[in-house]
C-alpha cells in the first residue's frame with residue numbers, strides 16, 4: 001500500500017452548464033477518493049474547468065458578455081454544483097488561474113528550447129465545430145463525423161509538438177504496463193491507434209483567429225491551443241515544478257475520463273509528460289457514455305439530464321448509488337428514470353432498507369435496543385449447523401469489494417456488498433429469531449444471531465460509505481456508534497466483533513422510502529414490499545414438456561464483444577467435454593472481463609442459430625428486468641455439464 005492517492009477528473013469545458021455526464025465522472029472520482037481514504041491513505045482530489053478557446057469566445061459573444069465574465073459565470077455553475085452532489089474535492093482549478101498559466105508557459109518554453117516544438121506551414125481540412133484539423137481517413141464521406149459538415153480547407157502557419165518522436169516509447173510503455181489504461185478495451189484502442197504513424201500535434205492558433213488563450217512564450221502572435229493549456233492542469237494544480245504537493249502526490253496520480261477524450265489522455269498526455277521530463281501517470285481510468293435512447297447524453301445534442309433535479313426528487317445517496325451500480329465502468333449505459341426507480345425500490349428500499357429496520361426492530365423487541373452479548377462458540381455452532389456463516393460472508397464481501405474498488409469496478413464492489421446483504425436477509429429467514437425468542441433455551445442462540453446481524457450491518461454501513469456517505473453515517477449513528485470516529489476504515493471493518501455489546505441502539509429509521517412507480521416523483525411514505533410489475537405467468541405445461549428442455553451448467557471460458565452489435569457478447573463456454581460458442585445479449589450489463597470463470601445456465605439442446613454471422617449453439621438463461629439483464633447462475637460451483645433437473 002502506497003499510503004497516498006491523487007485523483008483527477010477532466011477539466012470541463014465551460015461552454016454550457018453541467019449535466020449528468022459530468023456528474024457521473026466527478027462522482028466516480030469522489031467514490032474512488034473516499035474508498036482510498038477508507039484504506040487509510042492520504043488523498044488529494046482535483047477537478048476544475050477548461051476556459052480558453054474559440055467555442056467559449058463564441059458562446060460569450062452570443063450572451064453579449066466578455067469571455068472573462070462568461071467563464072466566471074459558467075465555471076461557478078460547476079463549482080457550486082459539486083458540494084450539492086457530496087463531492088469532496090480538495091481543489092477546483094481553472095485554466096484561467098495565473099499560477100496555471102505560468103506553468104503552461106514554462107513547459108512550452110522548455111520543449112521549444114529542446115527542439116520538440118517547431119514552426120511549420122500546414123494546409124488541412126478544418127472543422128470549425130470541433131476546432132481541429134481532420135486527416136482524410138478520419139472523415140466520413142468527406143464530412144466531420146461529429147458535425148456532419150464538410151470541413152474547410154485552410155492554410156496556416158502554426159507550432160507543432162513532435163509527438164512522432166515518442167511513438168515507439170509510448171507503445172513500449174503501454175505494453176509493459178498492462179494497467180496503464182484501463183479497462184482493457186481502451187488500452188487496446190490506444191494501441192490500435194498507435195499502429196498508425198503518429199502525426200505531430202498542432203498546438204497553437206494565430207491570434208488573428210483566436211485571442212482568448214494563453215500567448216505562446218516564444219511567439220506573441222500565437223496563443224496555445226487546447227492540449228498544453230488543458231492537460232497541464234493536472235500538474236500545475238499541485239504546484240509543479242517545486243511544490244511540496246507535487247512532490248508528494250504526483251507519483252500516485254490516477255486520471256478519470258470518459259472515452260471521448262481517450263486519445264488526448266492516453267496518447268498526447270503521456271508523451272507531453274515524457275518530453276517535459278515529468279514522470280508519467282500511473283493509471284488512466286476510462287468510462288463509457290450515459291446514453292438517452294440511442295444517443296450519447298450531450299450538451300450539443302441537448303438531451304441532457306439535470307443532476308440536481310434528480311437529486312432533489314430521489315435523494316443524493318440514491319442518485320449516487322444508481323450511477324455507480326447501474327453503469328459497468330467502461331461500458332455505455334442507458335439512462336432512464338424508470339431504471340433509477342427500480343434500483344431504489346429493489347436494492348435500497350427492499351434489500352438494504354428492510355434489512356436494517358428489521359434487525360433494529362428485533363433488537364428493540366428482544367433486547368430493549370441494547371447490543372446483546374455473544375460468545376464465539378455459539379456463533380461457530382450456528383455457522384456449522386444451519387444458518388450460514390455471516391462472519392465468513394462478511395470477510396468475503398470485504399475482500400471482493402476492495403479488489404473491485406481498487407480496479408474501478410464500482411458495480412462489482414457494490415454487487416459484493418449486496419451479496420452480503422442478501423445473505424443476511426436469508427440468514428434471518430433461516431435462523432428465525434422469532435422462534436428462538438419463544439423459549440428460554442434459545443436465548444444464547446438468539447443473542448448470537450442478533451449480534452451477528454448487527455455486526456454485519458456495521459460492516460455494510462462502512463462498505464457503502466464511499467458511495468452513500470450520508471446513509472452510512474445514519475446507519476452508524478443508529479447502531480450506536482459515533483459517526484465521527486473512523487469506523488469506515490477497511491481495517492476496522494475487517495475486525496469482526498467491533499460493535500461493543502451493551503451499546504444502545506436507536507429506533508429503526510426508514511432509510512429509503514419506496515417510490516410509487518405510478519405517482520413517480522414522490523417517494524412514498526408507508527408500504528414495504530410489493531414488487532414492481534412482472535409479466536403474467538405463462539400457461540401450464542406438463543413434466544413431459546419440461547423434460548424436452550436440456551438445461552446444463554457451463555463455465556464461461558472466454559468472452560468478447562461482437563463487433564458492431566450494441567448488446568451482444570460472444571462467449572466460449574465449457575460444457576464438460578465440449579466447448580461451445582454462444583452469442584448472448586448481455587453486453588449492456590456485463591463487461592467481457594467480468595465473465596470468465598462465471599458459471600451459467602445454458603439451454604443445451606436449443607437449435608443453433610446464426611447471430612451477426614456467428615453460429616450460436618445454445619442460450620444463456622437470464623433475468624431481464626427492464627434494461628438490466630442478470631445472468632442466472634448456480635449457488636455453489638459445480639462440474640461443467642451438470643444437468644439441471
Ligand SMILES: Nc1ncnc2c1ncn2[C@@H]1O[C@H](COP(=O)(O)OP(=O)(O)OP(=O)(O)O)[C@@H](O)[C@H]1O
Nearest residue numbers: 013021022025257258288289290296297298299300
Ligand atoms: N454522456 C456522457 N456520459 C458520461 N460522461 C460524460 C457524458 N457527457 C459528458 N461526460 C463527461 O464530460 C466530459 C466531456 O465534457 P464536455 O464538456 O465535452 O461534455 P459534452 O456534453 O460531451 O459536450 P459536447 O456535447 O460539446 O461534446 C467527458 O469526458 C465526461 O467526463
Ligand SMILES: [Zn+2]
Nearest residue numbers: 127130144147
Ligand atoms: Zn466537427
